[in-house]
Amino acid sequence: MSEPVLRVENLTIDIPMSQGTLHAVRGIDFELKRGETLCIVGESGSGKSLTSLAIMGLLSKKMRCNAARLDFSGIDLRKQSPRAMRALRGDRMAMIFQEPMTSLNPAYTIGDQLMEALQLHRPVGRAEARARAIELLGKVGITAAESRLSQYPHQLSGGLRQRVMIAMALMCEPELIIADEPTTALDVTIQAQILRLLADLQREMNMAMILVTHDLGVVARIADKVVVMYAGEVVEKGSVREIFETPRHPYTRGLLRCIPVPGKTKPGEHLGSIPGIVPSLIGEVEGCAFRSRCDVAEAACASNVPARRTGGDHMYRCIHEVQPGAPS
Amino acid sequence: MARTIETVAEELRTPSPAAILRKRVFGHYGLVFGLCALAVFVALAVFAPLLTPHDPYAQDLLARMKPPFWMAGADPNHLLGTDHLGRDYLARLLYGARISLAIGLFAALISGLIGTAMGVAAGYFGGRVDLVVTFLINVRLAMPVVLVALAVVAILGGSLQVVVCVLGLLLWDRFAVVMRSSVLQVRDLEYVNAARAIGCSTRRIILREIMPNVVNNLIVVATLEMAHAILLEAALSFLGLGVQPPTPSWGLMISEGKQMMLFEPWLIAIPGVALFVLVLAINLLGDGLRDVTAPENRG
Numbered sequence: 001m002s003e004p005v006l007r008v009e010n011l012t013i014d015i016p017m018s019q020g021t022l023h024a025v026r027g028i029d030f031e032l033k034r035g036e037t038l039c040i041v042g043e044s045g046s047g048k049s050l051t052s053l054a055i056m057g058l059l060s061k062k063m064r065c066n067a068a069r070l071d072f073s074g075i076d077l078r079k080q081s082p083r084a085m086r087a088l089r090g091d092r093m094a095m096i097f098q099e100p101m102t103s104l105n106p107a108y109t110i111g112d113q114l115m116e117a118l119q120l121h122r123p124v125g126r127a128e129a130r131a132r133a134i135e136l137l138g139k140v141g142i143t144a145a146e147s148r149l150s151q152y153p154h155q156l157s158g159g160l161r162q163r164v165m166i167a168m169a170l171m172c173e174p175e176l177i178i179a180d181e182p183t184t185a186l187d188v189t190i191q192a193q194i195l196r197l198l199a200d201l202q203r204e205m206n207m208a209m210i211l212v213t214h215d216l217g218v219v220a221r222i223a224d225k226v227v228v229m230y231a232g233e234v235v236e237k238g239s240v241r242e243i244f245e246t247p248r249h250p251y252t253r254g255l256l257r258c259i260p261v262p263g264k265t266k267p268g269e270h271l272g273s274i275p276g277i278v279p280s281l282i283g284e285v286e287g288c289a290f291r292s293r294c295d296v297a298e299a300a301c302a303s304n305v306p307a308r309r310t311g312g313d314h315m316y317r318c319i320h321e322v323q324p325g326a327p328s
Numbered sequence: 329m330a331r332t333i334e335t336v337a338e339e340l341r342t343p344s345p346a347a348i349l350r351k352r353v354f355g356h357y358g359l360v361f362g363l364c365a366l367a368v369f370v371a372l373a374v375f376a377p378l379l380t381p382h383d384p385y386a387q388d389l390l391a392r393m394k395p396p397f398w399m400a401g402a403d404p405n406h407l408l409g410t411d412h413l414g415r416d417y418l419a420r421l422l423y424g425a426r427i428s429l430a431i432g433l434f435a436a437l438i439s440g441l442i443g444t445a446m447g448v449a450a451g452y453f454g455g456r457v458d459l460v461v462t463f464l465i466n467v468r469l470a471m472p473v474v475l476v477a478l479a480v481v482a483i484l485g486g487s488l489q490v491v492v493c494v495l496g497l498l499l500w501d502r503f504a505v506v507m508r509s510s511v512l513q514v515r516d517l518e519y520v521n522a523a524r525a526i527g528c529s530t531r532r533i534i535l536r537e538i539m540p541n542v543v544n545n546l547i548v549v550a551t552l553e554m555a556h557a558i559l560l561e562a563a564l565s566f567l568g569l570g571v572q573p574p575t576p577s578w579g580l581m582i583s584e585g586k587q588m589m590l591f592e593p594w595l596i597a598i599p600g601v602a603l604f605v606l607v608l609a610i611n612l613l614g615d616g617l618r619d620v621t622a623p624e625n626r627g
Contacts, residue, residue, distance in 0.1 A: 056525060087527060089525055089526060097525075102517050108540070116526070116536075117526045120526060165522070168522075
């Protein structure tokens with residue numbers, strides 16, 4: 001395939017706090033090509049959202065973001081002025097947020113907000129922007145698109161608002177779309193619809209998509225590549241097949257044990273869980289951050305942990321070469 | 329009865345935003361009263377020369393202390409009677425409305441500009457800007473408005489412009505406090521982030537995304553401060569440090585009438601009632617506007 005749309009190497013995000021520096025994201029690499037879907041999985045506070053904000057250049061000024069490489073379609077994002085970043089955002093890279101209930105401005109109609117997204121970046125007139133808004137509302141499955149344009153956000157349900165947010169992100173046909181837990185605030189039946197919609201649109205428009213989530217069911221359904229994050233670090237990454245069929249890192253395997261499998265999980269059987277809590281990331285973190293909760297931890301885990309590759313793109317960070325008890 | 333798709337669709341069709349707004353405006357009695365009363369005051373002030381043939385400055389010592397029309401011995405030429413110098417009271421009341429409205433409007437405008445700029449900057453940028461603004465607000469709150477106004481007017485001399493400037497420079501605190509906290513509430517909402525994600529500049533975010541959602545608070549504060557400024561001007565004039573005689577000002581009229589209070593009570597009752605109704609009307613208007621414009625009630 002062609003040149004990757006996004007290439008991230010050794011991304012770190014530090015947040016200065018009164019108790020010391022919080023190393024929220026510690027050395028992330030991945031790359032993403034056109035038409036691919038990358039899922040970032042991890043629990044709350046593992047740095048998934050910060051990573052996506054960093055790519056968009058939306059981190060607050062207090063946070064320090066460093067990367068060996070942060071290229072978007074051949075543009076070095078680290079060197080862009082705020083003005084250049086503004087021109088990229090919304091035009092070539094777009095983002096869908098978690099909370100559809102508050103992501104739309106209550107003071108404007110849906111139509112105004114959709115048209116603004118286009119008119120900020122393209123020299124188009126109102127009529128043209130309006131036509132595009134109607135076209136996209138139809139694409140995201142909203143019926144009676146024309147009459148929806150004059151409605152205010154509070155007149156729409158959560159699912160509809162999230163569809164509007166998706167339409168807004170797609171107004172300028174971005175090359176990269178980042179969806180930060182787009183279905184968390186929606187109920188389950190709507191979640192499935194929205195995900196299918198995102199996957200369809202992504203294929204149709206040949207975009208690269210980053211989907212931040214903590215729902216492994218979602219990952220299994222739409223991801224091409226998976227990045228599993230724990231405590232600000234990539235503990236395992238690979239293709240969706242590699243992650244689900246031959247998970248190497250004990251954290252990934254722990255996560256997979258937590259979801260029921262139809263036909264395999266018997267009624268009444270306890271699902272797996274991972275004991276303990278995520279360690280504090282304030283101050284220097286040495287060794288494997290997962291060792292306090294890991295059932296195969298050893299003394300050596302406290303020192304440097306190698307990044308191992310098992311051929312191809314599958315990478316995991318653990319001192320054990322082949323996991324004891326791992327399915328092979 | 330045949331219910332076709334069209335008739336059902338017609339039933340389900342929501343009224344247009346303008347129709348809903350109209351309904352809400354006219355359903356709010358306080359707002360309607362405030363609006364009408366204020367409109368009447370504005371009309372009286374603007375058309376004062378057409379409504380009375382008398383000059384508010386012309387003295388007629390032979391026609392002093394004429395009672396208003398509802399009392400015995402009223403002169404049909406002077407509907408509201410005359411004051412102790414024989415000046416037509418209706419003319420003075422009408423021309424006085426100009427002074428009060430102008431002072432209210434311009435003082436609220438000046439303080440609104442200062443306070444809003446400070447409050448929005450503090451709320452949006454936070455950090456050091458917020459520290460400085462909060463300090464300035466505290467300094468301002470530590471100053472007694474009436475005393476400072478008295479001192480400044482005493483030094484600079486009382487004139488309409490001086491009073492407007494003094495009040496405008498003293499009444500911005502509530503604008504700043506209210507704007508700061510409203511912007512703080514709105515700043516971190518996701519739609520502001522979403523606006524950033526579609527590439528909006530800071531200026532655009534403040535003006536287009538944040539301001540429309542806090543402007544209803546601004547309107548309420550502006551009307552309250554307008555009423556506040558009108559009352560303060562009356563108080564300063566009553567104390568002899570506001571607008572100077574012979575300019576017709578309601579506070580001045582009350583002040584001049586107070587010696588005759590026991591014998592000719594209408595001399596203070598008439599401007600007093602006018603002041604009361606005007607301030608009430610402005611406050612009702614502000615309350616009503618807040619209820620009607622709150623974004624969460626739109627639709």
